[in-house]
Amino acid sequence: MITNDRQYRIVKSQIENFQKALEAMSMETEDTKDVHPLILQAEKEGINYQLQLLLAEVKEYEDLKEGKILVTEVKDLKELPVVLIKARIANGLTQAEFAARLGMKEQQVQKYEAEQYDSVSLRTLLRIAAVLKISIEGDVQIRELQDTDLYEVSRYPVRQMYKRRWFPEFSGSLNDAVRNSSTLIANHFQKAGIENLQAVLNRRSIRTMAEIDRDALNVWYARVIIKAREQELETYFDKNRIDSDWLSHLASYTIHDNGPRQAVDFLKSNGVRVVFESQMDGTYLDGAALLVDKVYPVIAMTLRYDRLDNFWFVLFHELAHIILHLGVEFDSIFDDLDSHEEGIEKEADNYALNISIPESVWKKSLVRFSPSKDTIINQARSLKVHPAIIAGRIRWESQNFYLYNELVGQGEVRNKFSEELN
Numbered sequence: 001m002i003t004n005d006r007q008y009r010i011v012k013s014q015i016e017n018f019q020k021a022l023e024a025m026s027m028e029t030e031d032t033k034d035v036h037p038l039i040l041q042a043e044k045e046g047i048n049y050q051l052q053l054l055l056a057e058v059k060e061y062e063d064l065k066e067g068k069i070l071v072t073e074v075k076d077l078k079e080l081p082v083v084l085i086k087a088r089i090a091n092g093l094t095q096a097e098f099a100a101r102l103g104m105k106e107q108q109v110q111k112y113e114a115e116q117y118d119s120v121s122l123r124t125l126l127r128i129a130a131v132l133k134i135s136i137e138g139d140v141q142i143r144e145l146q147d148t149d150l151y152e153v154s155r156y157p158v159r160q161m162y163k164r165r166w167f168p169e170f171s172g173s174l175n176d177a178v179r180n181s182s183t184l185i186a187n188h189f190q191k192a193g194i195e196n197l198q199a200v201l202n203r204r205s206i207r208t209m210a211e212i213d214r215d216a217l218n219v220w221y222a223r224v225i226i227k228a229r230e231q232e233l234e235t236y237f238d239k240n241r242i243d244s245d246w247l248s249h250l251a252s253y254t255i256h257d258n259g260p261r262q263a264v265d266f267l268k269s270n271g272v273r274v275v276f277e278s279q280m281d282g283t284y285l286d287g288a289a290l291l292v293d294k295v296y297p298v299i300a301m302t303l304r305y306d307r308l309d310n311f312w313f314v315l316f317h318e319l320a321h322i323i324l325h326l327g328v329e330f331d332s333i334f335d336d337l338d339s340h341e342e343g344i345e346k347e348a349d350n351y352a353l354n355i356s357i358p359e360s361v362w363k364k365s366l367v368r369f370s371p372s373k374d375t376i377i378n379q380a381r382s383l384k385v386h387p388a389i390i391a392g393r394i395r396w397e398s399q400n401f402y403l404y405n406e407l408v409g410q411g412e413v414r415n416k417f418s419e420e421l422n
Contacts, residue, residue: 001085002057002060002061003085003089003095003114004094004110005094008061011054011057011058012058014054015051015054018047018048018050018051022044022047025043041369044369045369048370052371052398052400052403053398053400053403056402059402060402061089064089065089065090067090067092069090080117080125081116081117081118082116084117084125084128085113087133087134088113088132091132095109095110095113096109098131101131102127102128102131153181153182153185154181155215156216156218156219157213157215157219157280157281158177158178158181158184158185159174159177159178160281161184161188162174162177164278166219167184167187169187185219188219188222188223188226189222191222191226192221192222192225193225193293194222194225200221200332203330203331203332204330204331204333204334205329205330205334205344207334207335207336207337207341207345208284208334208336208339209338209339210336210339212336213283216280216281216282216283217283217285217334220280220285221288221332223277224277224288224290224300225290225298227275227277228273228290228292229292233268233269233273235269235270235271236295237270237271237296237297238271239323241270242323247355249266250263250267250319250355251355251356251385252384253266254308254312254385254386254388255380255384255385255386260308260311260315260413260417261416261417271297272298272299272319272322273292273296273298273299274299274300275300275301275420276300276302276303276421277301277421278302278303278304278421279302279304284304284336284338285302285334285335285336286301286302286304286305286310286335286336286337287314287315287318287337288318288332288335289318289325289326289332289333289335290326290331290333291322291331291332294327299315299318299319299322300318301315303414303417306410306411306412306413307388307392307410307411307412308386308392308409308412308413309388309391309395309408309409310408310413312386312388312392313352313353313396314335314337316351316352316353316355317337317348317349317351317352318335318348319352319355320347320348320351321333321344321348324344324347324351325344325347325348353393356385357383357385357389357390357393361383362393365379371394371403371404373404373407376391376394376404376407377407386409387407388408388409390407391403391404391407392408395408
C-alpha cells in the first residue's frame with residue numbers, strides 16, 4: 001500500500017519502466033529474435049501482472065487523496081490499522097502534518113504506518129482514530145449474572161437479534177429482551193425445529209481462517225432455517241436434472257441488470273430455497289449451503305460484499321455444495337470465502353468458476369494474459385456474461401481486490417434484496 005508521495009513517485013517510476021519494457025518486448029530486437037515466443041509471452045505476462053498491481057496501488061492512493069473514497073468508521077478491529085492509514089490520506093494530511101497534530105515526529109508516524117501500527121498501544125490507536133474522526137463501533141454488555149443457565153444463554157447476541165426484530169412475538173424493550181433472553185433464545189431454536197443442537201454441529205463444515213463466534217453462527221443458522229421454512233416451493237430439487245445446459249441457462253442471467261433476482265427465481269422454480277440474511281458480528285460469513293429436514297436444499301447469502309462479482313461467485317459456490325456435497329457427510333456448510341481451503345471447498349470453488357466460464361474457455365482467453373477494462377468488456381460480451389464475472393475472476397486469481405473496481409458492480413446487489421435482508 002502506498003502511504004506517502006515519495007512512495008507514490010517511486011511506484012509511478014516503476015510503472016513507467018514496466019510499460020517501456022512491455023513496449024520493447026513487442027518489437028523484435030537482437031536480444032529477442034532468437035527467444036522462443038512462449039518464453040517471451042510468459043515474460044510479458046509476468047511484467048503485465050506486476051504492472052496491474054502497481055496501477056491498482058496508484059489508483060487507490062489517488063482516489064484517497066482526491067476524496068473519492070470516504071473513510072469514516074471501522075467495524076472490525078482487525079481492519080483498524082489499514083483504515084487509519086487510508087483515513088489520514090483521505091483527510092489530505094501528509095505524514096509530517098499528521099505527526100504535528102499528534103505531537104510526534106514524522107519518523108514515528110512513518111514507522112507506525114510501515115508496520116501497520118503493530119507495536120502501538122490501544123490508547124494511542126484510539127487517540128489517532130479520534131484525530132482522524134474515525135468511528136469505532138462496539139457493543140459491550142456488563143451485568144451481574146448469578147443464574148448458571150442464564151449465564152450460558154448470555155453468550156448469544158440477544159441485543160443484535162432484538163435490533164433485527166428476530167423476536168416478532170415479543171413486544172418488550174431491549175432491556176426486557178436481555179432479561180428474558182433464556183426464553184427468547186429457546187423459542188428461537190424451537191421455531192427453527194432444532195431440538196438437538198449438538199447433532200447439528202456434528203454434521204457441519206465451516207470454512208474460515210478467523211476465530212468466529214460460534215454462538216452467533218448458531219442463531220444465524222436457526223434464523224435462516226426459519227426463513228427457509230416460510231418459502232413454499234412447488235417443485236422438489238432433483239440434482240439429476242443439473243447438466244451443462246441447465247448451468248448455462250443459470251449463468252445467462254449474469255448479463256441482465258435484474259439478473260440476480262432472475263437467478264434466484266430460477267433456482268426457486270427448481271426447488272432450491274434462497275434466503276438472504278446479513279451476517280452476525282463475529283461470523284465473517286459470505287454464505288452457506290444447508291439441507292433442511294434432510295430433504296430441502298437451501299442457499300443462504302449474507303451479501304457481506306455488495307458487489308455483483310461476489311454475489312455470483314457466492315451463489316454458484318453454494319449451489320456447487322448442494323450438488324456435490326450436501327447430504328453425504330455434511331448437512332450444513334458455512335463459507336467465509338476470503339479464506340483458502342482444500343478438499344470440498346476447492347471443489348466448490350472450481351465448480352463455481354466453471355459455471356460462468358468453463359475452464360477450457362478460460363485457459364484460452366486473451367484477457368487472462370492482457371487484462372484491461374476494454375479487453376474485459378469485450379471478453380464478457382463474447383462469452384455473454386457480465387463484465388463483473390471476468391473482472392472478479394481476475395481479481396480472485398491475482399488475489400488483488402483493488403483491480404477493476406469500476407467493473408465489479410459495486411453497490412448493485414443489496415438494493416435488489418433489501419426486503420429479504422430486513
